[in-house]
Amino acid sequence: MRDKHLSSSKKIVSMSFEQLPDEILLIICSYLSPFHIIKTFNDLNYRLNCTISQYRQNIDLRFLNIRQFYFFCKMIRFNFGNNVRSIILSNAAPAVRQLILFRKQIEPFTHILPNLERLTLIDHYDDELDLYLPLISILKNLKELKINFIKNKNETILSSFITQMLTDNFIYFDHIPKRRRRDTLTLEKLSLTGTGYLKLTPIYNETITHLTIEIENTDDLVIIFTGFDYLQYLNVNLKQLTVLSSNLCNFLCNQRKVQCLSLIDFRFQARWHPELLSFNQFISILHIIPNLQNFSCTLKSETNQKEFDNSDYINIEKWRNLCIKFHNLINLDCSIKCILNSSNGSETDFVQIIANISRTSDRSINIHIYYNNENINHMKNY
Known part of the structure; x- marks a missing residue:
């Protein structure tokens, strides 16, 4: 009773x-x-x-204890897997090695989650690469993939595997015009962070519009510019901004005008030596992306601040000419970090160049240079 x-x-x-x-x-x-x-x-x-319904469509399994995690897996497997559009998984405590546990619980993955569009993997271990990357080419509705790798990893193995994955698993890579088509590929947004700096081989892709990646040098950057036909947003962490290698220079010279016409938003950070890469060489790299609208960069140098005094990189007219040459440019933000004190090697934001270009017919250019050394409030306005 x-x-x-x-x-x-x-x-x-x-x-x-x-x-x-x-x-x-x-x-x-x-x-x-x-x-x-x-x-x-x-x-x-x-x-x-x-x-x-939104709580079934967008699943965030971070911060769950093991009991809660298994409950969610059961519900996905038997109740609403078809409804799931987005999943976030993390290896962070309390659910340690959540990525492995989830794959063991959700099998067959593509059958249980046929409508998955966004997959985010946080604190990914390098020994888990074969768990999710092979799914990319068979998840028919996957539009976005974000993977963040843990800091303690074998970067050599990881970098090699990721590069091979990019070329073999789901991104076209044959030389133009011998292009392979993969009609089932739908991935539009790809973010790979914590991989270590990748050395890319020639690649070709027709689906990705947003890319975040870590690469070795300028040659790899140009490979991205020339290999992704529909790329609109690019966020890159370069190990070193360098002069183009002779092989790549010859390739660009022998081709018809090689340009990435779709790219409108480009952000990167890199170490570089201003004495080895002139400002004109810096601009020549950007000429590959003529329709640029938003440009942001952080340049880090071991050069002492005083050695920048006569550099073109802090010449206001050089930056003004850059803004004029790029007819679609609206916003520019460049920070130069250098050594403030050679004795302790500390970095400082030595100079920041910010430009706003009006959309009106006169395209007026408003450029500010901020000097951020002893006096943080000191500003020169042009």
């Missing part, structure tokens, strides 16, 4: 709860974790389930 009474009471509470307006339900949900929302509300009426 007591069990029947409890069951009846729960049913009455559930029915009363189901009558609440959506606005009240959403306020309640804002105070709960996704785990508690799914666990508590999953078996209630259709209207309420529609209200909380």
Whole structure:
């Protein structure tokens, strides 16, 4: 009798709860974790389930303990795997090695998650590469992949494997015009961080529009410029900004005008030696991306601040001419970091160049140079 009474009471509470307006339900949900929302509300009426559908579509498994993690895996496997559009997994505590556990629980992966569009893997170990990367070419709806690797890893092995994956697994790589088509590939956004600096081989791709990657030098940068036909956004961490190798220079000279016409937003950071890469050589690299609208860079040098006094990199007219040459450029932000004190080797933001170009017909250019050494408030405005 007591069990029947409890069951009846729960049913009455559930029915009363189901009558609440959506606005009240959403306020309640804002105070709960996704785990508690799914666990508590999953078996209630259709209207309420529609209200909380976003918590089934966008799954974030970070910060779950092992019991909560297995509960979510069970729900995905048997209840709403078809609804899942986005998943975030992390190897960080408390669910250590979550990436391996998830693959073991969700199998067959493509059958349980056929509509997955976004996959984020955090603190990825280098011994887990074969768990997820092979799925990229067979998940028919995957649009975005983000992988962040842990700091303690074998960078040599990881860099080699990632480079091979880029060329063999899902990105076209044959030399133009011998292009291979992979009609099933849908990936548009790719972010690989913590890989170590990659040395790329020639690649070709027609789907990726957003790319975040770590690469060795300028040659690898040009390979990206010339290999990704529809790239719009590029965020790069370069080990070294260098002069182009003679082989790549010859390749560019022997081809018709090689340009990445689709790229409009380019951001990068790199170490570089201004005495080895002139400002004109720096500009010649950018000429490959003539339709640039937003450009941001951070240049780090071991050169002492005083040695920059006569450098073209802090010449206002050089930057003004750059803005004039790039007809679509709207925003430019360049920070130069150098050694403030040779005795302790500390870095400083020596100079920051910020330019805003109006969209009007006169294309007026407003450039500021900020000197950030002894007096952080000192500014020269042109």
